[in-house]
Amino acid sequence: xxxPTRHHFTEALAQLEQRALGGLDxxxxxxxxxxxxxxxxxVELAGLVIVDDDxxxxxxxxxxxxxxxxxxxQAPVATDLRTVxxxxxxxxxxxxxxxxxxxxxxxxxxxxHEPPVSAEILTVIERMGALAxxxxxxxKRAFESRDVALAEDLVxxxxxxxxxxxxxxxxxxxxxxxxxxxEWAMHxxxxxxxxxxxxDNAVDVGEQVAFVVTGLxxxxxxxxxxxxx
Amino acid sequence: xxxxxxxxxxxxxxxxxxxxxxxxxxxEAASGSPRVASAAGHTVSLRGxxxxxxxxxxxxxVTLDFVANEVTAIIGPSGCGKTTMVRCINxxxxxxxxxxxxxxxxxxxxxxxGADVDVVAVRRAIGMVFQKPNPFPTMSISGxxxxxxxxxxTRGIDLxxxxxxxxxxxxxxxxxxxxxxxxxxxxxxxxxxxxxIARTIAVEPEVILMDEPCSALDPIATLRIEELIDELKxxxxxxxxxxxxxQAARVxxxxxxxxxxxxxxHAPTQKIFTTPSDPRTEQYVTGKFG
Numbered sequence: 397x398x399x400p401t402r403h404h405f406t407e408a409l410a411q412l413e414q415r416a417l418g419g420l421d422x423x424x425x426x427x428x429x430x431x432x433x434x435x436x437x438x439v440e441l442a443g444l445v446i447v448d449d450d451x452x453x454x455x456x457x458x459x460x461x462x463x464x465x466x467x468x469x470q471a472p473v474a475t476d477l478r479t480v481x482x483x484x485x486x487x488x489x490x491x492x493x494x495x496x497x498x499x500x501x502x503x504x505x506x507x508x509h510e511p512p513v514s515a516e517i518l519t520v521i522e523r524m525g526a527l528a529x530x531x532x533x534x535x536k537r538a539f540e541s542r543d544v545a546l547a548e549d550l551v552x553x554x555x556x557x558x559x560x561x562x563x564x565x566x567x568x569x570x571x572x573x574x575x576x577x578x579e580w581a582m583h584x585x586x587x588x589x590x591x592x593x594x595x596d597n598a599v600d601v602g603e604q605v606a607f608v609v610t611g612l613x614x615x616x617x618x619x620x621x622x623x624x625x
Numbered sequence: 626x627x628x629x630x631x632x633x634x635x636x637x638x639x640x641x642x643x644x645x646x647x648x649x650x651x652x653e654a655a656s657g658s659p660r661v662a663s664a665a666g667h668t669v670s671l672r673g674x675x676x677x678x679x680x681x682x683x684x685x686x687v688t689l690d691f692v693a694n695e696v697t698a699i700i701g702p703s704g705c706g707k708t709t710m711v712r713c714i715n716x717x718x719x720x721x722x723x724x725x726x727x728x729x730x731x732x733x734x735x736x737x738x739g740a741d742v743d744v745v746a747v748r749r750a751i752g753m754v755f756q757k758p759n760p761f762p763t764m765s766i767s768g769x770x771x772x773x774x775x776x777x778x779t780r781g782i783d784l785x786x787x788x789x790x791x792x793x794x795x796x797x798x799x800x801x802x803x804x805x806x807x808x809x810x811x812x813x814x815x816x817x818x819x820x821x822i823a824r825t826i827a828v829e830p831e832v833i834l835m836d837e838p839c840s841a842l843d844p845i846a847t848l849r850i851e852e853l854i855d856e857l858k859x860x861x862x863x864x865x866x867x868x869x870x871x872q873a874a875r876v877x878x879x880x881x882x883x884x885x886x887x888x889x890x891h892a893p894t895q896k897i898f899t900t901p902s903d904p905r906t907e908q909y910v911t912g913k914f915g
Contacts, residue, residue, distance in 0.1 A: 402912040471871055473898040473910045611900030 405470045412462045416483045419455045419490035420536040426497040431525040445501040452494035459487040482604035489597040496590040503583045512577040517584050520564045524591040527557045531598035538605045547602030551616045557595040564588040666693030666862050667733050667831040674728035676709050684710045685886040696863045698877035706886040707866050711834050715751035716744050752830035756837040758817035760809035767805040773828040795823035796853050815846025835865040851876050874898050882906045
């Protein structure tokens with residue numbers, strides 16, 4: 397049997413994976429800024445999150461073009477093909493997670509300078525933000541190491557983030573009759589929803605890990621049969 | 626690149642008594658009636674096939690079924706035994722000095738290495754298209770197509786009609802119908818290969834073996850042959866040896882991967898190129914060696 401071949405292709409695929417997974421690092425940076433801006437009502441920082449989303453969009457285009465080039469010129473098959481197909485999904489999720497950060501950042505100016513906050517709701521949001529960030533980091537580690545168990549563990553964290561999302565909704569319903577407070581609480585429902593979606597996207601990245609390793613695509617959890625809570 | 630094969634064919638090391646194939650097969654071939662498209666194709670089965678060049682063991686215990694009316698691609702690195710294996714299917718292998726084959730090759734229920742089987746009839750029933758187009762240089766286009774028929778007897782056969790049918794089936798009729806008497810060697814490479822396919826079809830085989838039929842052709846001619854293969858599988862069982870992985874992916878229903886004379890994996894083509902079971906198949910199709 398001859399030695400390894402296709403060095404150029406192997407390097408190009410590895411580089412493409414690095415750029416796509418590097419997009420998850422950009423999401424982490426954006427999410428950290430978003431949560432900080434939310435905590436301190438920092439409108440300037442929120443503006444930076446919105447502007448910097450161009451970097452994530454650019455990364456999406458770069459990886460997408462790289463994938464097209466690789467498919468057209470190298471005709472990858474088997475594990476290589478699955479990796480390329482998975483990266484196409486991963487970079488889409490990266491772009492969507494960036495958009496969720498933008499969605500949150502756009503809500504920050506709407507809450508006013510000193511909104512009538514609920515400490516209870518803020519604690520829930522803070523916890524959700526930490527969990528979402530952890531999920532993004534873990535999804536990247538799982539993909540890099542092709543660790544299906546680590547990818548499947550994302551579901552455990554996602555269940556917690558889903559529970560907190562429902563908790564936030566319940567707290568918002570009970571916030572009282574003050575119209576400013578109710579408006580703020582509704583914004584927080586939208587923030588919680590965006591964080592919950594980031595968690596879902598991280599799980600989706602995990603599902604791609606399982607696809608690359610096993611060749612079979614399966615949803616880790618069936619979103620259409622989530623128990624009411 | 627093709628698998629190494631010793632040079633000029635000479636005598637066989639296999640016994641070659643030459644009675645006819647069973648009457649049911651010959652009756653159809655001799656009838657002269659045009660063969661109509663039929664899903665009732667013929668299956669080729671290899672059971673523990675071993676092939677040797679003197680002491681060199683080049684095909685090792687291959688057991689493989691070629692399903693009727695399907696295209697099966699054989700892939701593998703140079704020298705892995707794929708061409709030798711295919712040549713065992715129509716008893717071409719034994720024409721090489723010192724070459725021999727062991728095991729079973731069955732065409733439906735017929736053991737083609739059986740003592741009472743006519744080798745010529747086997748090769749008529751299992752036609753072969755080679756890597757390099759090989760029209761008979763001194764013959765006209767129609768003469769080339771009719772060559773096989775003339776050798777096997779033309780009584781009761783309308784030669785002109787059979788030539789036209791074969792050329793139409795090979796997708797060449799519209800390009801040559803007004804110059805059937807011109808030399809076959811005057812055609813382009815792609816046309817010559819389709820002419821050779823027409824020559825193979827003309828004798829109405831049951832199985833067509835193709836040994837890298839497009840390796841000497843340009844991309845357009847290659848695509849035409851691939852479209853033709855897709856048409857032909859409605860009537861014939863087709864086995865194609867190819868080094869072009871994308872070609873295997875495009876034309877084959879199933880793909881077999883060979884390495885060092887052994888059959889490593891045989892599965893639906895889609896599976897071989899997305900989720901192969903054996904790591905050696907994975908390494909080969911992804912170009913990690915070969």
